[in-house]
Amino acid sequence: MILGGVPEIRVVGEAADGAEVPAAVEAYAPDVVLMDIRMPRVDGLTATEALRTLPDPPEVLVLTTFDADEQVLRALRAGAGGFLLKDTPPAEIVRAVLRVAAGEATLSPTVTRKLIAQVTAGPVGSGGDQRRQRALRALAGLTERERQVALALGQGRTNAEISAELFMSVATVKAYVSRLLAKLELNNRVQVALLVHDAGLV
Known part of the structure; x- marks a missing residue:
């Protein structure tokens, strides 16, 4: 309805x-x-x-x-x-x-923070440490600018917010997000945010 x-x-x-x-x-x-x-x-x-x-x-x-x-x-x-x-x-x-x-x-930033807190609070024995190492390896291949965009995604920023924060056009931000998805072999920006949090960078 x-x-x-x-x-x-x-x-x-x-x-x-x-x-x-x-x-x-x-x-x-x-x-x-x-x-x-x-x-x-x-x-x-x-x-x-x-x-x-x-x-x-x-x-x-x-x-x-x-x-x-x-x-x-x-x-x-x-x-x-x-x-x-x-x-x-x-x-x-x-x-x-x-x-x-x-x-x-x-993803609302408030709810994202709550969920991410749950990811990062998991005990090492639950596979959290392995996830962290995998995430760090994946992010190690990024350029400095790609890394900045990835970190902004991890903070729940919108394209417009990333644009203002990193002094880039929205079109350039979108291009970076697309490049990140291809490079990291992920489906969407939510998975990039989770990867950043898995790596312990946010």
């Missing part, structure tokens, strides 16, 4: 369970999938991971609650373009779908 009344958005299909998602995506070829984490048989995380292995996957926007932080992190690592809390106001849901469709991450 919320999305159907927005001129810029066309709802092309629905799925009641994660198991139905791949077939629905194949049938309708959506630009964005609004994915609930909690579904009856196959959850939204498994469905998100399955979608991101497709040759030309749609963007995924995850619906969650704060009691599912670990699940959100799994979704973001799998390549989800962002997430919304289930009590998000309708207008913000619409804006989030449009932002994700345009390739912008949808």
Whole structure:
């Protein structure tokens, strides 16, 4: 009902369970999938991971609650373009779908900090140290300017904010973000932010 009344958005299909998602995506070829984490048989995380292995996957926007932080992190690592809390106001849901469709991450800085705190607070024995070493190795191949943009992404900055902070045009920032994604072999800017935090640089 919320999305159907927005001129810029066309709802092309629905799925009641994660198991139905791949077939629905194949049938309708959506630009964005609004994915609930909690579904009856196959959850939204498994469905998100399955979608991101497709040759030309749609963007995924995850619906969650704060009691599912670990699940959100799994979704973001799998390549989800962002997430919304289930009590998000309708207008913000619409804006989030449009932002994700345009390739912008949808993560509020407050929620991002909360999630990242959870990543960095994990005990070394849980694989955190290995993740940190992998992240540092990946970031070591960046130029100084690429590293600055990556750090800004890790701080939850928008393209406009990065532009002002680093004295670059927005178009140049976008070009750097695209270069980072290709160089680091990641799907979106959210994963760059997580990599930066895994490395302990923010």
